[in-house]
Amino acid sequence: MAAxxxxxxxxxxxxxxxxxxxxxxxxxxxxxxxxTRIDDKRISIRSQIYEPDMVVILDETLLEIDPxxxxxxxxxxxxxxTRKAPSELDIxxxxxxxxxxxxxxxIEALKAPVVNTAMLGAVAKVLDLVTLENIQKAIADRFGExxxxxxxxxxxxxAQLAYDGTKEGRCLGARSxxxxxxxxxxxxxxPTGVALEPEHIEGVAVGPGSSIQNMTGTWRTSxxxxxxxxxxxxLRCWFTCPDVCIKRLEDDHVKVDYRYCKGCGICADxxxxxxxxxxxxxxxx
Amino acid sequence: MTADEISTIKEMxxxxxxxxxxxxxxxxxxxxxxxxxxxxxxxxxxVYVPASCLIVFSALYPTSxxxxxxxxxxxxxxxxxxxxxKAAQRRRGIEGTVVGIAGDxxxxxxxxxxxxxxxERQEDVLYICVDNEAYMNTxxxxxxxxxxxxxxxxxxxxxxxxxxxxxxxxxxDLVIAHDPEYxxxxxxxxxxxxxxxxxxxxxxxxxxxxxVLTPCVPGWRTEASKSVEIxxxxxxxxxxxxxEYEEGEARSTYKPHTMRPVTEYxxxxxxxxHMDNDDLNTLQRWLCAKWYYHYGHDVEQPACAIYNxxxxxxxxxxxxxxx
Ligand SMILES: Cc1ncc(C[n+]2csc(CCOP(=O)(O)OP(=O)(O)O)c2C)c(N)n1
Ligand code: SF4
Ligand code: SF4
Ligand code: SF4
Numbered sequence: 001m002a003a004x005x006x007x008x009x010x011x012x013x014x015x016x017x018x019x020x021x022x023x024x025x026x027x028x029x030x031x032x033x034x035x036t037r038i039d040d041k042r043i044s045i046r047s048q049i050y051e052p053d054m055v056v057i058l059d060e061t062l063l064e065i066d067p068x069x070x071x072x073x074x075x076x077x078x079x080x081x082t083r084k085a086p087s088e089l090d091i092x093x094x095x096x097x098x099x100x101x102x103x104x105x106x107i108e109a110l111k112a113p114v115v116n117t118a119m120l121g122a123v124a125k126v127l128d129l130v131t132l133e134n135i136q137k138a139i140a141d142r143f144g145e146x147x148x149x150x151x152x153x154x155x156x157x158x159a160q161l162a163y164d165g166t167k168e169g170r171c172l173g174a175r176s177x178x179x180x181x182x183x184x185x186x187x188x189x190x191p192t193g194v195a196l197e198p199e200h201i202e203g204v205a206v207g208p209g210s211s212i213q214n215m216t217g218t219w220r221t222s223x224x225x226x227x228x229x230x231x232x233x234x235l236r237c238w239f240t241c242p243d244v245c246i247k248r249l250e251d252d253h254v255k256v257d258y259r260y261c262k263g264c265g266i267c268a269d270x271x272x273x274x275x276x277x278x279x280x281x282x283x284x285x
Numbered sequence: 286m287t288a289d290e291i292s293t294i295k296e297m298x299x300x301x302x303x304x305x306x307x308x309x310x311x312x313x314x315x316x317x318x319x320x321x322x323x324x325x326x327x328x329x330x331x332v333y334v335p336a337s338c339l340i341v342f343s344a345l346y347p348t349s350x351x352x353x354x355x356x357x358x359x360x361x362x363x364x365x366x367x368x369x370x371k372a373a374q375r376r377r378g379i380e381g382t383v384v385g386i387a388g389d390x391x392x393x394x395x396x397x398x399x400x401x402x403x404x405e406r407q408e409d410v411l412y413i414c415v416d417n418e419a420y421m422n423t424x425x426x427x428x429x430x431x432x433x434x435x436x437x438x439x440x441x442x443x444x445x446x447x448x449x450x451x452x453x454x455x456x457x458d459l460v461i462a463h464d465p466e467y468x469x470x471x472x473x474x475x476x477x478x479x480x481x482x483x484x485x486x487x488x489x490x491x492x493x494x495x496x497v498l499t500p501c502v503p504g505w506r507t508e509a510s511k512s513v514e515i516x517x518x519x520x521x522x523x524x525x526x527x528x529e530y531e532e533g534e535a536r537s538t539y540k541p542h543t544m545r546p547v548t549e550y551x552x553x554x555x556x557x558x559h560m561d562n563d564d565l566n567t568l569q570r571w572l573c574a575k576w577y578y579h580y581g582h583d584v585e586q587p588a589c590a591i592y593n594x595x596x597x598x599x600x601x602x603x604x605x606x607x608x
Contacts, residue, residue, distance in 0.1 A: 265510030
């Protein structure tokens with residue numbers, strides 16, 4: 001949303017711009033990333049951005065768990081939501097930095113810690129390509145249309161307050177940039193005839209069993225509701241679920257893992273005692 | 286499904302080697318088959334998958350739904366690649382099952398010569414064909430496995446022709462002609478039979494071939510929730526027969542009580558909806574002959590001439606591998 005609003009603000013200023021989310025199925029609750037690309041010419045490139053000129057970090061704690069500043073150019077800049085001043089902040093690369101306490105700003109203006117519009121105000125302060133005025137206009141358009149004029153006004157205010165409260169300077173580059181747990185083995189490092197155990201595949205982005213980071217449950221339009229009382233523990237549903245999301249418990253009762261359930265309805269179809277009922281919509285029980 | 290058929294699901298290990306988060310269509314029959322095959326084959330398994338739906342949905346870059354090593358090269362070479370993997374493992378002293386899981390295109394058509402080579406050399410590998418009766422990964426083109434009458438994008442339905450004109454190739458007979466160590470047909474709706482056959486294949490050494498019917502929701506134009514029911518009806522109508530071959534003999538492993546009319550199976554699938562009476566009769570007649578081939582006179586086939594008052598069919602002589 002913020003990436004898109006930034007692109008719209010740039011377009012209002014006469015530039016060409018594009019915005020898009022990270023390409024790939026992300027774990028629910030995982031850090032979200034999105035990209036904005038701004039140019040004076042028409043943009044034909046469609047790839048993700050690997051070497052950004054600016055990184056906007058909405059949550060300071062991400063620095064501990066995600067390589068957020070990876071690829072940032074040394075002449076680039078960063079905008080970070082933090083209470084710290086730039087000179088007190090260590091993001092792993094020493095670049096031009098702007099810091100803002102966007103969380104406090106959002107709570108003041110929006111009564112909720114939703115920081116994207118506040119962060120856009122801070123971006124307007126450091127990024128020559130957009131003006132605060134155009135940012136606010138883009139915010140008003142987007143929020144006005146979706147949530148009404150009062151929400152638009154509050155978010156415009158958040159941008160203003162953040163713009164005013166942004167401190168500029170240079171941050172530190174002492175810490176090492178965390179790397180995601182990744183496994184990109186050479187061919188001869190692949191264990192032959194050996195399987196990784198479930199505890200090893202949790203959090204592994206690449207390699208055996210890593211598909212569990214793809215939350216296919218978002219595909220579903222109806223959801224299986226399980227009635228434990230009726231269940232005769234025949235395990236037909238466990239056998240026939242294509243998405244391996246009927247989990248078999250110690251006593252052969254079952255449990256649906258809704259993070260992956262695509263709502264195909266096979267489990268309900270094969271159940272001999274109607275212990276599973278398909279309910280329209282995305283639900284969890 | 287009778288009560289005794291399901292009893293051995295309970296005996297299956299509760300340990301998944303094919304995990305959630307893969308990208309198969311909701312209701313995918315291939316995913317159901319592969320999940321349970323992997324539960325039974327277990328940890329000491331190396332998997333090879335050629336170009337097909339399975340490789341695309343189980344290896345969404347950069348992830349893998351297999352907890353075992355998974356290899357992928359080209360489309361036509363399953364028999365050759367699993368031969369090579371086994372040879373390398375033998376050389377390095379690694380034990381375990383080497384399994385190749387290919388689609389029907391990769392088995393019946395383009396992969397046939399590599400399959401035949403591996404079978405003829407009696408390689409110590411397990412070859413599994415997950416048969417969704419068309420080239421699904423590239424958007425539903427006909428294969429040697431597509432049944433008579435079925436719509437695909439390359440057997441369209443129009444004024445000139447109506448779906449595929451040829452009968453389904455009998456790949457099991459081709460494989461059996463190599464006298465493999467073990468060969469069997471499987472259904473995702475006959476759990477007990479399925480489990481027993483995978484287990485058997487796992488513990489034998491030599492060339493083993495498993496052929497699973499795997500309903501495909503977009504390719505067969507079906508409802509996602511019906512994949513298992515359709516697989517079951519395939520057996521009841523004779524569109525699929527459950528048997529196994531070992532020690533030079535084929536044996537039915539499940540006999541329906543009676544032959545149900547093929548229309549019961551066809552009507553659940555959009556790919557057959559256009560079929561006229563002539564085509565239905567042609568298919569039904571072919572099925573009756575096939576029924577006899579597998580079951581002899583053991584199982585009644587009252588469904589053999591139900592359209593347009595056709596003459597009743599009667600099959601006689603020795604069944605080839607009916608029991
Ligand atoms: C030599 C070659 N020809 C064509 C292709 C394109 N191709 C990739 S998968 C596929 C179809 C696979 O069909 P099938 O084996 O039936 O498996 P399914 O996808 O139906 O499971 C084709 C034609 C290819 N990869 N290599
Ligand atoms: S609806 Fe389909 S995906 Fe969901 S639990 Fe049932 S069988 Fe599995
Ligand atoms: S199919 Fe029905 S009865 Fe059998 S285990 Fe699943 S919920 Fe229970
Ligand atoms: S197209 Fe068919 S075989 Fe391929 S993933 Fe979808 S349901 Fe499965």
